[in-house]
Amino acid sequence: xxxxxxxxxxxxxxxxxxxxxxxxxxxxxxxxxxxxxxxxxxxxxxxxxxxxxxxxxxxxxxxxxxxxxxxxxxxxxxxxxxxxxxxxxxxxxxxxxxxxxxxxxxxxxxxxxxxxxxxxxxxxxxxxxxxxxxxxxxxxxxxxxxxxxxxxxxxxxxxxxxxxxxxxxxxxxxxxxxxxxxxxxxxxxxxxxxxxxxxxxxxxxxxxxxxxxxxxxxxxxxxxxxxxxxxxxxxxxxxxxxxxxxxxxxxxxxxxxxxxxxxxxxxxxxxxxxxxxxxxxxxxxxxxxxxxxxxxxxxxxxxxxxxxxxxxxxxxxxxxxxxxxxxxxxxxxxxxxxxxxxxxxxxxxxxxxxxxxxxxxxxxxxxxxxxxxxxxxxxxxxxxxxxxxxxxxxxxxxxxxxxxxxxxxxxxxxxxxxxxxxxxxxxxxxxx
Amino acid sequence: xxxxxxxxxxxxxxxxxxxxxxxxxxxxxxxxxxxxxxxxxxxxxxxxxxxxxxxxxxxxxxxxxxxxxxxxxxxxxxxxxxxxxxxxxxxxxxx
Numbered sequence: 001x002x003x004x005x006x007x008x009x010x011x012x013x014x015x016x017x018x019x020x021x022x023x024x025x026x027x028x029x030x031x032x033x034x035x036x037x038x039x040x041x042x043x044x045x046x047x048x049x050x051x052x053x054x055x056x057x058x059x060x061x062x063x064x065x066x067x068x069x070x071x072x073x074x075x076x077x078x079x080x081x082x083x084x085x086x087x088x089x090x091x092x093x094x095x096x097x098x099x100x101x102x103x104x105x106x107x108x109x110x111x112x113x114x115x116x117x118x119x120x121x122x123x124x125x126x127x128x129x130x131x132x133x134x135x136x137x138x139x140x141x142x143x144x145x146x147x148x149x150x151x152x153x154x155x156x157x158x159x160x161x162x163x164x165x166x167x168x169x170x171x172x173x174x175x176x177x178x179x180x181x182x183x184x185x186x187x188x189x190x191x192x193x194x195x196x197x198x199x200x201x202x203x204x205x206x207x208x209x210x211x212x213x214x215x216x217x218x219x220x221x222x223x224x225x226x227x228x229x230x231x232x233x234x235x236x237x238x239x240x241x242x243x244x245x246x247x248x249x250x251x252x253x254x255x256x257x258x259x260x261x262x263x264x265x266x267x268x269x270x271x272x273x274x275x276x277x278x279x280x281x282x283x284x285x286x287x288x289x290x291x292x293x294x295x296x297x298x299x300x301x302x303x304x305x306x307x308x309x310x311x312x313x314x315x316x317x318x319x320x321x322x323x324x325x326x327x328x329x330x331x332x333x334x335x336x337x338x339x340x341x342x343x344x345x346x347x348x349x350x351x352x353x354x355x356x357x358x359x360x361x362x363x364x365x366x367x368x369x370x371x372x373x374x375x376x377x378x379x380x381x382x383x384x385x386x387x388x389x390x391x392x393x394x395x396x397x398x399x400x401x402x403x404x405x406x407x408x409x410x411x412x413x414x415x416x417x418x419x420x421x422x423x424x425x426x427x428x429x430x431x432x
Numbered sequence: 433x434x435x436x437x438x439x440x441x442x443x444x445x446x447x448x449x450x451x452x453x454x455x456x457x458x459x460x461x462x463x464x465x466x467x468x469x470x471x472x473x474x475x476x477x478x479x480x481x482x483x484x485x486x487x488x489x490x491x492x493x494x495x496x497x498x499x500x501x502x503x504x505x506x507x508x509x510x511x512x513x514x515x516x517x518x519x520x521x522x523x524x525x526x527x
Binding site: 042047105106126129145178189242246252254275278 | 433434436439440442443446468470473474476477478496497498499500502503504506513514515516517518519521522523524525526527
């Protein structure tokens, strides 16, 4: 493999596939390297696909992409130990094509996406781990792989190697991840007949439901849980900051088991056959943790660059968008006959900054710190809200005014007036 | 609670015999210096075990390649972590 390519893309997840597809479509000579047996076999996600980001790359993806259910209903649950307070948004507008969001199964979806990349003309080689970058001074000129004689060269290397991004660390492009900047999520997939899922979740004809959860299920740690409906399976998972897992000393799978045993969750998954258990890190450091995005001969995209909006549970769409923007940067520079220097590739950073990706991360830039320093949002408040609901909904001859007083007292007792005000201000600011 | 081994039994792996992709750099650091041993309870595959004599043993066969152990070992940086050779390690069926 002594051939030289226009671009080498490391990794075949949403970011890498979007970059490789966009480049190959524009006629560039692209090599994409994937360490899994097939593209997708190393990849883990909840998983929800956001149509918009993919539509901008493959407008007619709905014709043949393996999609599970389009999302009709979104539930948000705040859980106490044996109850939850929730809200639901369901609209028939979400039940009309073109659908905005779908559940997907990543191994199938990534394989499909990779097929599109290959059709577009990129050379995709699986079962190949990239072990290092080839440098010429400060400039990235290619990659080393674990195949014999496995060095390959290109004008640009696009790092789409996921959250761990060992390559960027080895090259000194960014330091080791900090435990408070990543969430560890564990997940199981449980198979049930399609009709059972339809009736349990009050849907039909491939419509699906998302349940996002927060509260006591995370044992006081910063994190959330989720339950997604696929066509014939449910994925259920929970993720918390790694720094919190360390501090609280609880095994991730024990937390998942506790969540599955919650009286409001157990009946939803009952009778299912568990067919896979997965774990994955989610880069949740946000705006302040985004590393340098480019240099001489390289750009970094997707999870490898911390592009996750943890507040809105978005990541794959940020990955696809940044992969596409990196590719478009390269296509433009090639058209202008400009070399792939850091100075010219800075255009990628500009594109990311003016897109929703960086704007959204910037909007929530203080959120990681606020949540980290205020565990009451995951403990005291879920408990207070649930008790308030219980008090109000229990009919026992006590006058309503007395019930309200009792609820108010419970809030003040738990958080104090200044604490309540402070918490409101903190949350309001973090959402600004 | 379901044991972690039962869970991992559902997963598909291609183990690379004799080539563990993760290694403890200096086992005596785990035994003597590291008191909290976070790898033994944070690893979602339970690859690290705290032995009765304080040693930490590592069996990587069930590893899901998430990176937790490497990142959590902040105090001693005592873990050498690489990806398995191409095609080896966890092979997710669904992801």
